[in-house]
Amino acid sequence: MAIRKIRVIGDPCLEKKCKPVVKITDGTRILIEDMFDTMYEAQGVGLAAPQVGILRRICVVDIRDEEPIVLINPELIESSGEQTDQEGCLSVPGKSAEVTRPDYVKVKSLDIDMNEVIYEGEGLKARAILHEMDHLDGILYGERANEPYHDLEEDEEYEEMEE
Numbered sequence: 001m002a003i004r005k006i007r008v009i010g011d012p013c014l015e016k017k018c019k020p021v022v023k024i025t026d027g028t029r030i031l032i033e034d035m036f037d038t039m040y041e042a043q044g045v046g047l048a049a050p051q052v053g054i055l056r057r058i059c060v061v062d063i064r065d066e067e068p069i070v071l072i073n074p075e076l077i078e079s080s081g082e083q084t085d086q087e088g089c090l091s092v093p094g095k096s097a098e099v100t101r102p103d104y105v106k107v108k109s110l111d112i113d114m115n116e117v118i119y120e121g122e123g124l125k126a127r128a129i130l131h132e133m134d135h136l137d138g139i140l141y142g143e144r145a146n147e148p149y150h151d152l153e154e155d156e157e158y159e160e161m162e163e
Contacts, residue, residue: 003038009092014050076130084101097150098147106118
């Protein structure tokens with residue numbers, strides 16, 4: 001459909017808690033399509049509505065190994081394990097930081113037809129779901145990071161030295 005402008009760190013929209021979705025409208029459906037288009041164009045694995053300036057509890061995730069998912073009013077119902085890895089964000093361009101998150105999650109959500117669904121994820125999928133859900137509460141990954149943000153170029157230089 002359309003590529004929307006991604007809000008970046010410093011934009012007040014990224015610091016606000018989103019409101020629940022109470023009904024699906026044509027506008028909601030268009031927003032979700034646009035979010036997928038925007039995420040793919042930016043080569044991301046997830047995108048939350050506040051990242052495109054909409055303060056609603058909607059996010060999309062596609063780690064490319066499974067079917068893409070839409071999370072509407074998601075709630076974490078279970079998590080376990082631990083994983084630590086570098087994390088980035090389309091709203092914090094050119095930066096990354098090490099973040100520790102659960103390795104497994106189970107989330108209750110609504111689908112595009114307002115039916116309750118349960119999603120489970122491990123590894124990258126769990127990380128992506130939790131990262132996007134944080135956006136719905138106005139939390140950027142830097143608030144959960146084990147270290148300050150650093151430039152992605154530093155990561156690439158380090159990887160080149162390892163090879």
